[in-house]
Amino acid sequence: MPRRPGLPRAKALLRLAAQAAAQTRAAARPSRIAIGCIANMDLAPAVRELRRHHPDADVRTLTLAWNEARAALLDHRVDAAVTRLPLRTDRLHATVLYDEPRVLLVPRGHRLAGRRSVTLDDIADEPLPRLPDPDWNAFWRIDPRPDGSPAPDGPLIELLEDKLELIAAGQAVAIVSAGLRADGLRPGLTTVPLRGVEPGHVVLATRAGDDDPLMTAFRTYAQTHLGSNVDGEA
Incomplete structure (x- = not known):
């Protein structure tokens, strides 16, 4: 059967329309991010910046057990986790935020x-x-x-x-x-x-390949506003 000359163009237009509709639906959905953090860490400066620059976003914070960050990320209970190394990073992306003695x-x-x-x-x-x-x-x-x-x-x-x-x-x-x-x-x-030992490392862990704009923004604020102010004394 001979091919109709306008058919490829019509299909291309339909694909473009479907993509535009999907993008519109995605833009209409409210932005959400759940940020996990193990105990005794202060996320407030980075979270404040995220909420200030993204006032319409739903930003939640959760406290995680010392060994819970990886499972919480892979189970999609959180989208980002601030935790300490060591951490298995297969299927994850980890950004070192700062060192702690x-x-x-x-x-x-x-x-x-x-x-x-x-x-x-x-x-x-x-x-x-x-x-x-x-x-x-x-x-x-x-x-x-x-x-x-x-x-x-x-x-x-x-x-x-x-x-x-x-x-x-x-x-x-x-x-x-x-x-x-x-x-x-x-x-x-x-x-x-404790002298003569390497420091510990605080990291921001996310799922590998997660390039959500809200996640990218939080990573920037975490790198800028979270830091080590400890001096190793009680």
């Missing part, structure tokens, strides 16, 4: 409390709580140590509250981020700067 968290009556700083040699025999995530264990327990020796084992814990209870009871010490202010975690705890 690592410090030693101890009870105020501990033999090392009040020191100007400590090293790994000072805690060679101090038990540290274990975590169910092997990557977090390796980084936050510094296990193995630079000389290849294992970090002393403490109890296995999953919740931050359980870790704080162990430390307050004098059963363990912990290596934590300086961003976790001891005085805001639990009375009776303090931190001591």
Whole structure:
């Protein structure tokens, strides 16, 4: 059957019309973004900027558990997550926002409390709580140590509250981020700067390939307005 000369052009016009309709529907939908954040982080400066520049957007913030960011992103419970490394980044995109020193968290009556700083040699025999995530264990327990020796084992814990209870009871010490202010975690705890170890990293994680304009804007504000103001002391 001979092809009608106007048919390809008609099909092209129909495709363009369908694309325009889809773009119109997308533009009519309200913009939404859910931003997750693990405890003891202040998102307010970046979120304020996002709301100021996008007043019609629906911007929600959620608190996540220390190990929840990846699952929350892949389950679409949040669209962005501010969290600490280590983090499995396959299927994700992570932007480092700033570094935080690592410090030693101890009870105020501990033999090392009040020191100007400590090293790994000072805690060679101090038990540290274990975590169910092997990557977090390796980084936050510094296990193995630079000389290849294992970090002393403490109890296995999953919740931050359980870790704080162990430390307050004098059963363990912990290596934590300086961003976790001891005085805001639990009375009776303090931190001591830990020398000779690399810092931790705070990142903004998103799903790979997510180029939503609201997401792009929040990434810019997070990089500009979130930063490390910690000094490693309680």
